[in-house]
Amino acid sequence: MATIEFLLNGTPRQCDVPPDTSILTLLRDHLGMTGTKEGCASGDCGACTVAIRNRSDAGSCFQSVNACITPAHQLNSRHLVTVEGLAQGNQLHPAQQAMVECHGSQCGFCTPGIVMSLFTLHTTQQRRPTPLTPERLEAVLGGNLCRCTGYRPIRDAALEMQSLPWQPPQWFDASLPATSVSNPDRIDENASLFAQPSTLDELTRVRRRYPNARLVAGATDLWLENTQRLVELDQLIDVTRVDELRRIEEASFQGQSGWWVGAGVTYTQLEPLLEPHFPAFAHLLHRLGSQQIRNTGTIGGNIANASPIGDTPPVLQALDAWVELANADGSRQIPLSTFFIDYKKTALAADEVVSRVFIPKLADTATLRVWKLSKRREDDISAVLGAFCYRLEAGVMLDVRIAFGGMAATPKRALATEKALEGKPLSKTSFQAAQQALDDEFTPMSDVRGSQLYRQQAARNLLERLYLTLFAPNQEVMLHAYAH
């Protein structure tokens, strides 16, 4: 048990909960607030969406979060807003009013979650109005499944709510309680633990003391062990408050300029860096999880989780990224390509944490392309993800780096395929050789997301797409919905 203090719909609350309590459990079971619904308990449907404000400064906005897989302890010194908090007396919030007027609810079960996603959009628009493009709406609402309406009335509500009158409630910018969880000093390996270190030094020390504790950042995968497999997560070290892990710094490393990105940087925080420098990578983020997931999931989590179908590792590999591993004694840097050893096995030692990632700047003449194949365009896990980085100089392919997700037990560089293209002229022949090399170096498996045949053939065809993109640049070789 640890005590947390937070604001709930503007009212200060103090709660004691076991470490593996989710926000949803806190709300429904401990506080008896049943407006927030459980649809899947796996962060995939959005019925449990709530809004959280992280900082006291008035400039920051509420972010949507899946309450079912977000640890309640992370609420400490945050402001949590739920569907019960939006209406002021009988006066509905514009998100609610618009949903009523546009007939946006049928069975109503997903509605509280949709209202909360709309609420975060509304508050963002109030502060910094930006055009509500289809892509923007898709990003905001893609993580909220509705089985009844077909979404058209929800889209209408998103557009209409902007024009409804609204007075922010008094609590809207309320200052947040500035408490911190006390980090334990005594060593008791087996005791229940929730540690919330605020520096890398604290983090690595507590990590060494509690080798069995689980590190938690976005919890977007970890928490499924609890909700789906009933694993007790009774020792948790929350890395989301570690200053060093939240920084993005421009730097030079190994003679290359680029950025050190803290492992605790969320996808949402990463996006402004990627948009100008790696548009293809930024585009991928739009299809990585949902807004709720992107608001909490971190780049370090995506790497350390070492899933063969994690979306950022193949891209980072193609970019030749490095990863920094830290323990209480110091840190070391290794190429990301050597970090993944086997299925869910990494180079990380028991007392180490992933502290940051170095992403080198793309050379002016280099191109990055990222292509993700999945059953559903939005909020789906890749069947195959191909990342391609290269320069084309006088018709010759140079500095070719290719990596795939979903094709092996780990995210993996396609070294033989790269070799087949490196220094070769842009021609059908060299790409056919590359396709052959690809066939030889990967033996993907069949699973729920795709058969071996599909994975193999689709990966080959991505090489053909690359060839056509370069060889016949005026020809349409990609769908608009997927292109960038």
Add this chain to the structure above:
Amino acid sequence: MRTLTRLDADSHRARRELHDHIQGSGPLARHTVDSQSQRQAGSTSFHESAHKHVTGKAAYIDDIKTPADALHVALGLSLVAHGTLTKLDLEAVRQAPGVIDVITFDDVPGHTDIGPVFPGDPIFVDREISYAGQCLFAVAATTLQAARRAVKLARLDIDEHPASLDPVAATEREEFVRPTHVQERGDWQATLEQASQHIEGELFIGGQEHFYLEGQACIVLPSEDEGVIVHTSNQHPSETQKLVAEVLGIPFHAVTVEVRRMGGGFGGKETQASPWACMAALFARRTGKAIRLRLPRSEDTRATGKRHPFHNRYQLAVDHQGVIEGGEITLIGDCGYSPDLSDAIVDRAMFHADNAYSLGNARVTGHRAKTHTASNTAFRGFGGPQGMMIIEAAMDDIARRVGEDPLTIRKRNFYRQGRDITHYGQRVDQTQLLHTLVDTLEHSSDYWSRREAITAFNAASPIIKKGLALTPVKFGISFTAQHLNQAGALLHVYTDGSIMINHGGTEMGQGLHTKICQVVARELGLDLDSVRISATRTDKVPNTSPTAASSGADLNGMAARDAASKLRGRLFDFAAEHYSEGLDREGMRLEDGMLIAGIGESERRIPWGELVQTAYLNRISLSEKGFYATPLIYYDRATGQGRPFYYYAFGAAVGEVSVDTLTGEYQVDRVDILHDVGDSLNPAIDMGQVEGGFIQGLGWLTSEELKWNDNGMLISDGPATYKIPTFGDLPPIFNVELLEGHPNSMASLYRSKAVGEPPFMLGICVWSALRDALSSLTGYQVSPHLDTPATPERVMLAANAIRQKAL
């Protein structure tokens, strides 16, 4: 279906009353009697719970508070698809922290078979395990977490057998859950033999998980004597009442079932909600405590049945114009391990194997294959969509064969005068409506100029291919089990003038309660706010039919109208007699919250509240029950002929897609829909059904893929692996309209038409458009084989296959 009700007396009266105006003389939905209020039947009004939905105040099952000592239930589900349970050691489960009670097959005092229509569904496994996900035992504990963790401590010995997972092989071995049924009309064999050309094909059509956002859930409270009160997320409270009573071995009147609302149903809570209520009721009686049971998503997905996958084949004789002369269609429904509703579902697939086209001399055969999966069940369309798919596949195939546009072929084959008798003998009486609807859509969607543009685009684009298709829907309205076509309602007027209406239908988001309130408000000339529905309860309206087959408003609306009009008549009689100046009984009406008698100078107005109170003081009953039974319908299974449907609902959709033939990725670029709801009871709600149904149908045919491993374990058991449409699947151009000016030709409720299921099948246009795009790879010479769901994987492999064929 086993909830037996004597039909004769009541339905006879209803039939007699309706007999005079069965065809065409009913009032229209849009003719509201109240000019002041726009919120009665035929007008748009908000969902009765909309305000509660958006504020989180609408309570679903798990939101209902129970006493602090309530117990939580978790289930022990089989991980094996087929086998014999030789040992079930639950000692460690019983000893686990927090566990209060554990039950198995042997602990059931009453019936152990809870099959809804036919036997075959044991409440718990006795010895034979028939699917992975079947329930072996249940645990009640002080917390849900404790119950779920205790389940994992069970020790099982199972003698595992090979699982039968292929319905085609099962059909060859004649392993059926119910006998095969055949519908035959004309000498189809001779027609096939003499045909100028034959065309044949086959298609696998995948199943579908309901993915109601609120999973299966119930709360059961022990009540006085030996009874229970059941709160359940449920489309068929009366059946749950019956099954709970039978499992407990108590009379039906000891069980009260209440449904306020469901967080989605779609057919998945017609029969699939009962087992959990039965289990919770057992615990409630054994422990004397309130019992909470809700299935975690993955268990819900594995334990409950889905839309039936089908394997369909056709062999048709067509003339040189591509018009069907006759032939044979064979449907194999994958029913899973038990009958459940499969007989009626495969029947409905057979009834829709023609969709909007005359099959000529035809035989339609429907097999009910038994496999070791969850027992497949009702899902919006109830087999109809799967039946339609094969004839829509045939239309595209015929078009490629004769070298015409698929739309041309479809229109040539439409039911028309002279070709208007279905293969099961029913006359299609609104054929002109179908032609008008499709012609209108063809123009409004600009079909032919888009066809030209697409053909030109494809000729210049080797990788990206566009496709276009218009597909129609003709859907038969009525339960095909005749006795289910009845409904009851109970109307109370309280002395402040407020009204409570209860009826047999359940609210699952479709807006049924809103429509019923509109009906009562209209009949009594009141504002919608005066009318309220508390919940669907078996102690208010008994022996109800499931809210299914799109029939909710048709049946229950008529029953509510019956109750309201009877009460109105009684109040008129009373007023005519009571008021001393003598009100004119003729021409008396209820409008704007007034009773109005006479016209002009002799007009007399009595406010509703005053009327009600005066009636009460004069000891006039202010309560009334209503009843309705659909007239005319019958079906003779022995001959496979009859008139199973009171009427048909129509619709059509045009879909345009772009396909990346390298990866199989595709996007829906535009959809245009025109749909027939007769005279709409509530255009906003009907529009919601049309759009939502379309998107759900789109999901069924595109991204929603059920996958089992070789051992029969469902591996797409949650939203991470089973992908229903999301916001981005809404087509960027989505023009949806309700057909106006075409009231139902039958005397339905204000001449409206049912709207729940028919729009689901509009989604077929997207699948057909994908085939159109792929066909362009061969210059429209070859019709591609494309099973469903048409995932990117299937589309890419189909593109490969058709390229090979073209070589």
